[in-house]
Amino acid sequence: MVRNFMAEFWESTLAETVRASERLSGDPARTQDLAAWLGQYAENAPTSSNQGTAKLPFQRWFHFKEAFSPKFVADTLGSLPYTPTHCLDPFGGSGTTSLTCRMLGLQSSSVEVNPFLADLIDAKLTPVSPSTLYAAYEGLISGLEVTAGDEELLAGMPPTLVAPGLNGRYVFPADVYATTRALLRRSNSLPSDQARLIRVLLGSVLVSNSNVVINGKGRRYRRAWQGKEKSACDLIATLDAAVDVAASDLARFAGLRKGRQRVIRGDARTALAGLSKGEADVAIFSPPYPNSFDYTDVYNLELWMLGYLSSSSENRALRHRTLRSHVQMKWMTTPRHAASALLDETLNALRAVRGELWNRNIPEMVGFYFDDLCKIFGQLARILEPGRYVIVAIGDSQYAGVHIDVASILTEALAGMGFRMIEHGAIRSMRNSSQHGGAFALSEHCLVFERI
Numbered sequence: 001m002v003r004n005f006m007a008e009f010w011e012s013t014l015a016e017t018v019r020a021s022e023r024l025s026g027d028p029a030r031t032q033d034l035a036a037w038l039g040q041y042a043e044n045a046p047t048s049s050n051q052g053t054a055k056l057p058f059q060r061w062f063h064f065k066e067a068f069s070p071k072f073v074a075d076t077l078g079s080l081p082y083t084p085t086h087c088l089d090p091f092g093g094s095g096t097t098s099l100t101c102r103m104l105g106l107q108s109s110s111v112e113v114n115p116f117l118a119d120l121i122d123a124k125l126t127p128v129s130p131s132t133l134y135a136a137y138e139g140l141i142s143g144l145e146v147t148a149g150d151e152e153l154l155a156g157m158p159p160t161l162v163a164p165g166l167n168g169r170y171v172f173p174a175d176v177y178a179t180t181r182a183l184l185r186r187s188n189s190l191p192s193d194q195a196r197l198i199r200v201l202l203g204s205v206l207v208s209n210s211n212v213v214i215n216g217k218g219r220r221y222r223r224a225w226q227g228k229e230k231s232a233c234d235l236i237a238t239l240d241a242a243v244d245v246a247a248s249d250l251a252r253f254a255g256l257r258k259g260r261q262r263v264i265r266g267d268a269r270t271a272l273a274g275l276s277k278g279e280a281d282v283a284i285f286s287p288p289y290p291n292s293f294d295y296t297d298v299y300n301l302e303l304w305m306l307g308y309l310s311s312s313s314e315n316r317a318l319r320h321r322t323l324r325s326h327v328q329m330k331w332m333t334t335p336r337h338a339a340s341a342l343l344d345e346t347l348n349a350l351r352a353v354r355g356e357l358w359n360r361n362i363p364e365m366v367g368f369y370f371d372d373l374c375k376i377f378g379q380l381a382r383i384l385e386p387g388r389y390v391i392v393a394i395g396d397s398q399y400a401g402v403h404i405d406v407a408s409i410l411t412e413a414l415a416g417m418g419f420r421m422i423e424h425g426a427i428r429s430m431r432n433s434s435q436h437g438g439a440f441a442l443s444e445h446c447l448v449f450e451r452i
């Protein structure tokens with residue numbers, strides 16, 4: 001019989017979330033921190049999305065549209081039928097899981113393949129005193145000089161990154177580009193925690209000082225961008241504001257212990273092998289959806305501008321390490337892991353309409369996607385003891401009228417891998433999921449599995 005411990009836990013009120021968290025941390029000071037942190041949460045927003053978190057300390061440092069909310073994580077942890085101590089998130093993103101665990105005094109391990117996002121998580125988790133941040137930043141700005149090297153487009157960078165670009169189109173005006181590179185060059189000589197924090201804050205103002213906006217699954221030029229290009233002064237003004245925000249958040253939560261939050265940089269399909277049996281006792285995550293959203297592409301400006309990539313082959317290699325949820329790469333064929341009759345049916349239906357698909361490789365990509373998820377669950381089956389839970393926020397997809405029923409396929413495939421579905425709920429954000437480019441009316445689910 002399906003037990004219903006956690007029924008629709010994501011629908012709880014903020015007051016209930018805070019109350020349940022008190023039980024978890026057993027420390028009123030922690031509960032106060034959590035309440036203060038979530039105080040700015042817009043409660044009417046869908047908890048599985050980042051929509052209510054725009055004003056939340058730390059979360060407001062970088063706009064990461066694909067995040068779930070800290071409330072979702074706190075609600076999940078607070079409604080488990082046991083008291084968790086160490087939470088695992090194989091797809092860390094902007095660090096919502098680890099940050100929430102830190103607020104609650106729980107341990108966490110988060111894996112993230114994108115090095116900029118891994119830095120974002122680490123920066124949010126690492127205390128730097130506001131006075132240290134201001135001193136480091138003022139030192140950077142006051143002596144800032146742009147050199148000829150800062151103006152150069154580096155080998156492998158997309159030619160449209162900086163003016164004059166290609167065919168009259170470019171992402172950054174020359175002075176914004178050169179000033180960003182100069183700030184990065186100088187910040188590299190700071191102690192690593194400070195350099196990382198400033199790099200992340202610089203990353204947070206790049207798009208707003210460019211000629212593009214992030215739109216659905218990619219970028220598009222702003223309307224009439226030629227008339228409203230940003231300057232180096234705009235860049236510095238927005239960075240000043242970002243530093244003020246970070247300093248105020250760091251000051252407000254200065255009393256928070258650093259906690260035991262581990263950020264593992266790499267591909268979760270292999271990196272989870274580094275965790276031992278029983279090390280974590282719950283996993284909460286939202287993987288990429290099988291909808292061809294390519295995270296390496298969407299966060300490509302930050303990766304190039306902040307020195308995380310230095311050649312097109314590095315860009316390709318990073319894409320190769322991401323979950324096979326998109327068709328921008330030609331994926332290597334690997335043996336089928338996911339055993340599901342519904343998956344076989346879905347793949348046959350996709351192959352039958354191959355000619356109508358916007359990319360011929362979609363059927364293979366969908367198969368690989370479930371194989372990759374099964375690989376992750378194979379590791380979770382090893383790490384988690386029986387009775388422990390995995391909570392997944394995930395969305396469906398659709399190609400040429402063929403519905404990819406992610407929840408049902410995953411439930412079938414996991415049944416043979418030591419996981420029993422405990423709960424399958426619809427989450428409210430579905431109709432305008434950011435991972436769906438805000439466009440499709442497709443389902444998003446909260447799936448709760450028990451390790452048996």
Ligand SMILES: C[S@@+](CC[C@H](N)C(=O)[O-])C[C@H]1O[C@@H](n2cnc3c(N)ncnc32)[C@H](O)[C@@H]1O
Pocket residue numbers: 064066067068069090091092093094095096097111112113114117266267268269285286287288295321322323
């Ligand atoms: C939906 S987002 C996670 C959002 C996160 N829950 C949050 O609140 O910020 C999925 C993340 O998975 C990461 N990712 C993709 N492939 C990965 C892989 N093979 N290993 C680890 N992370 C991966 C992406 O870079 C992206 O940050």
